[in-house]
Amino acid sequence: MSETIEDIVLQLQLMSYAETAALCLTAYDYLICLDQEVNSIWDKKFTLMKVFYLVGF
DSSP: OOOOHHHHHHHHHHHHHHHHHHHHHHHHHHHHHHHHHIIIIITSOOOHHHHHHHHHO
8 A cells, every 4th residue: 555645744744733732731731730739849848759759750
C-alpha cells in the first residue's frame, strides 16, 4: 500500500494538531493546579518530603 505525498502531509498535520491539543491540556492542568501546589508545597517549611517531591518533579 503506497501512500501519496498528500496523505503523508495530511497525517503529519493531524499529528501536529494532536500534539498541540495535548500540550494545551497539559498547560491548562498545570495552571489550574498551581494554586494548590503553592499552598501545599511552597508555603510550608522545608522538609524531607518536600525534597522528595522536588527531586521527583
